[in-house]
Amino acid sequence: MRRLSAVLGAALLVAVSCGQAPTSTGTSPTPAASASAEQPQAGGRIVFGATGDPKTMNPVIATDTQSRDIWDKVYLSLTRSNYKTGETEANLAQKFELSSDGLTLTYTLRDNLVWSDGTPFTGEDWKYTAEAVARSVKTVRKSTLQDIVGWADYRDGKTDSLAGVTIKDNGKVIEIKFAKIFCPATAALGGAGAGGILPSAAFKKVWDNKTTDTKTNIDDNPLNMNPPASMGPWVFKEFKPGVQVTFVKNAKYFRGAPYVDEFVVKTYADATAVKNAIVTGEVTYGSVEAKDYEEVSKVDALKGVRYRSSGYTYIGWNAKSAKAPWLANRDVRQALWYGINVDAIMKKILFGLGSQVYAHNPPTSWAYDASGLTQYNNDVAKAKSLLEKAGAKMGSDGVYVWTDGKPMKMTIETNQGNNARETILQFAQEQYKAIGVQIDPLLESFNALLDRTDPGTGFDGFILGWSLGADPDPYSIWHSSQQGKGQFNNVGYVNATVDQALIDNRNGPDCSQTARKAALKKVDQNLNQDAPYTFLYSADVLFFANKQLQGVDPNTYGVMTQQWNVEKWWFKK
Amino acid sequence: MGRFIARRLVQAIPTLFGVLLLTFLLTRLSPADPVQLMLGGQFDITPEDRERLRQSLGLNDPLPLQFVNWLWHVVQLDFGNSFYYHRPVIQMIGERIPNSLQISISALLITVAVGVPLGVIAALRRGGLVDHAIRIFSVSGHAIPTFWFGLIFVLVLGVQLRWFPIGSMNVIGNDCTVCWDRLWHLIGPVAVISIGGIANLPRILRTEVLEVISQDYVRTARSKGLKERVVISGHVLRNALIPVVTLFGGLLTIFVGGALVIEQVFNWPGIGRLTFEAAINKDYPLVQAGVVFSSLLLILSYIVRDISYALVDPRIKVR
Numbered sequence: 001m002r003r004l005s006a007v008l009g010a011a012l013l014v015a016v017s018c019g020q021a022p023t024s025t026g027t028s029p030t031p032a033a034s035a036s037a038e039q040p041q042a043g044g045r046i047v048f049g050a051t052g053d054p055k056t057m058n059p060v061i062a063t064d065t066q067s068r069d070i071w072d073k074v075y076l077s078l079t080r081s082n083y084k085t086g087e088t089e090a091n092l093a094q095k096f097e098l099s100s101d102g103l104t105l106t107y108t109l110r111d112n113l114v115w116s117d118g119t120p121f122t123g124e125d126w127k128y129t130a131e132a133v134a135r136s137v138k139t140v141r142k143s144t145l146q147d148i149v150g151w152a153d154y155r156d157g158k159t160d161s162l163a164g165v166t167i168k169d170n171g172k173v174i175e176i177k178f179a180k181i182f183c184p185a186t187a188a189l190g191g192a193g194a195g196g197i198l199p200s201a202a203f204k205k206v207w208d209n210k211t212t213d214t215k216t217n218i219d220d221n222p223l224n225m226n227p228p229a230s231m232g233p234w235v236f237k238e239f240k241p242g243v244q245v246t247f248v249k250n251a252k253y254f255r256g257a258p259y260v261d262e263f264v265v266k267t268y269a270d271a272t273a274v275k276n277a278i279v280t281g282e283v284t285y286g287s288v289e290a291k292d293y294e295e296v297s298k299v300d301a302l303k304g305v306r307y308r309s310s311g312y313t314y315i316g317w318n319a320k321s322a323k324a325p326w327l328a329n330r331d332v333r334q335a336l337w338y339g340i341n342v343d344a345i346m347k348k349i350l351f352g353l354g355s356q357v358y359a360h361n362p363p364t365s366w367a368y369d370a371s372g373l374t375q376y377n378n379d380v381a382k383a384k385s386l387l388e389k390a391g392a393k394m395g396s397d398g399v400y401v402w403t404d405g406k407p408m409k410m411t412i413e414t415n416q417g418n419n420a421r422e423t424i425l426q427f428a429q430e431q432y433k434a435i436g437v438q439i440d441p442l443l444e445s446f447n448a449l450l451d452r453t454d455p456g457t458g459f460d461g462f463i464l465g466w467s468l469g470a471d472p473d474p475y476s477i478w479h480s481s482q483q484g485k486g487q488f489n490n491v492g493y494v495n496a497t498v499d500q501a502l503i504d505n506r507n508g509p510d511c512s513q514t515a516r517k518a519a520l521k522k523v524d525q526n527l528n529q530d531a532p533y534t535f536l537y538s539a540d541v542l543f544f545a546n547k548q549l550q551g552v553d554p555n556t557y558g559v560m561t562q563q564w565n566v567e568k569w570w571f572k573k
Numbered sequence: 574m575g576r577f578i579a580r581r582l583v584q585a586i587p588t589l590f591g592v593l594l595l596t597f598l599l600t601r602l603s604p605a606d607p608v609q610l611m612l613g614g615q616f617d618i619t620p621e622d623r624e625r626l627r628q629s630l631g632l633n634d635p636l637p638l639q640f641v642n643w644l645w646h647v648v649q650l651d652f653g654n655s656f657y658y659h660r661p662v663i664q665m666i667g668e669r670i671p672n673s674l675q676i677s678i679s680a681l682l683i684t685v686a687v688g689v690p691l692g693v694i695a696a697l698r699r700g701g702l703v704d705h706a707i708r709i710f711s712v713s714g715h716a717i718p719t720f721w722f723g724l725i726f727v728l729v730l731g732v733q734l735r736w737f738p739i740g741s742m743n744v745i746g747n748d749c750t751v752c753w754d755r756l757w758h759l760i761g762p763v764a765v766i767s768i769g770g771i772a773n774l775p776r777i778l779r780t781e782v783l784e785v786i787s788q789d790y791v792r793t794a795r796s797k798g799l800k801e802r803v804v805i806s807g808h809v810l811r812n813a814l815i816p817v818v819t820l821f822g823g824l825l826t827i828f829v830g831g832a833l834v835i836e837q838v839f840n841w842p843g844i845g846r847l848t849f850e851a852a853i854n855k856d857y858p859l860v861q862a863g864v865v866f867s868s869l870l871l872i873l874s875y876i877v878r879d880i881s882y883a884l885v886d887p888r889i890k891v892r
Binding site: 044047052055056061068085137138140206219220224225240242243244262264266268269270275276277279280282 | 623625626629656657658659660665668669672727728731735738739740741742743745746767838840842843846847850891
């Protein structure tokens, strides 16, 4: 046993030692090669590198990226996010409409949609998937659907059918009735809560949705690892654990069969192994970390595309901290923002490959509007004067003393092995010393960090990041009600104006983008001034593809949309 | 012989119980919550959803009850479903064991095939240039950590020179097991994992051979006119090999343990990489089963070692 843990230690060392950042500075991005006007050639195999096996191929119970990289090849949503703007656009549905009272959502499907096995695609597939979510024990997707009429009754087994969903016109029209207005509905419900719609004909054999027996569900059955039919560009062929998942092209794909014959998602041990595989040409396309960007840019056989991601990294300040009561003071939090040189951090970690953020909604979102936001440029004198304004007095050892007579010492914690966050922690420790605040760094495993920073009084500062969906709904992060165990307002943020704006954004009644943008602007302005986080940066996605691969045009909205036009990709021989 | 094996197997039961108890406790000792990790940074999850997931995994039961439940299932060879992959653990382990054995067995064969001749040559050429060269190789080979050698192999011979694949078992699209492609992919991990054994074996064998070679029966054999080759293989080696068999126990440990690191470096889908990833993911059932099976392999290999003692040295009676 002791031997095993020693070996484990050695293996961890491998992971860490692989991830050391080079000291050189970054270069400017390589522009994407312009799309070729030549005649596409058929054939070939696309290989994508994943860092781990899929945990399931059923979107209802999937919770991780590796699984999504598999199911998104076969199960689609009625709508999708535009690959550039993030706006909701038609996919399997040809149109979608929210009634003027915001309580009825209608999807109309495209004509002649068929699954890869020849079965017609109908609204019943959508309903089946939503009902599978309702009865699943393992799913974490229920909150998306909870405002549908009759939801609780079906979930609890009082009915054998979800009353608020009506399928009309031979399965071509799906009508969904809500108990209350839910502004993100159009974008959120296209995938029936799960994200991708299941083939009900095949899945009914393993779980029948027309039942009141809540003991049965879709959670454990062989089809979860063996997708029986596809609506996407690829059809599942084979899963070899630890090796790869293989797909072949779907001749019945509604946008047209792909030019390429095969799509392989190959499993690698870690991000460095994927980077090596991109360099040697084993992997056709994929993303690399900023520290590897320069090295990979030098490879002639690759073309690079750099685009913005929809997320950000931040330092959170717990206003409820027992050990650091000063974090409840707005001037102190602003001082902590002025006290750190975000520009220097970005140069060191991202080599300039990212953008600074000043509030919650990242530059990729339609809700983004940085006008009027304070930029908190690094200013030691200003930081100190804010601390003094808040009541702190300089102590004899160069550390400020808070109003309760205790020196301003606190902990900032983050997860070990994440090079970027470890570096931020080093910067914070050094730079906060200059403004008279002493930091004790704490590194721990990712899950220990998530555990420790659960809402409560036992932690001070922490470094984490958010990865956000295309439709902005930051209710669960910033609403004052979201401070229970396992909830996400763990910094103890309370602001009545923000609370109201978050509800306006979510439940309308005016769900127009203009109205929601105004509400979200209010959220961002308040967050920028209250500084519950020191908002840091949004890192760019650094994407590389084999030069022979034509037609690739990835953009911001998630891994899924790297392949938004995959059926048009082809290999130039 | 049959009784000996049976008795060794019965003796293995308390060892195995210890392994089971320790594995269970160690996986539970770390402070983090597997549910938290399963859900990662997703933010649209309600506490009720979270609690339901905990309940469904049996994580709310008291620890002793969790252990007894697990033990009862293990006895029936049911290791449960992986928290992460929602698949039967026994099936996942079963898929990986043949892959790991390919590396371990190849490494064992290579170690013997290279290490034994080197040891004998070093002894026969004692004090000569070859002896010194072998000793320098032994010391440095022993000092270099396996994972470092693996990383260098991948970076230099794989990524930069492109002489060898950077990992995996086959070229994509090729499924063969007994073929050049597989052999080609085996070279890296097997070379790296063998190097420790190859460095170790000659050192011990050299000392043994030198001791045996000065014995009276060797002189007798030589004086009755036997060919030197027969003297070495029939009289010297046979006696010198006994401590080497002892060493094999240790080698097997290195192969099982070292495979864990090497499979990670070479992206080899074996039981070591599976257990390593499961440990990172806090996938209790999978870590437990991985460790239990590795231990089982180890216990079995020690039994095999004890049996081979008897085969090499008839003086050791199997009782």
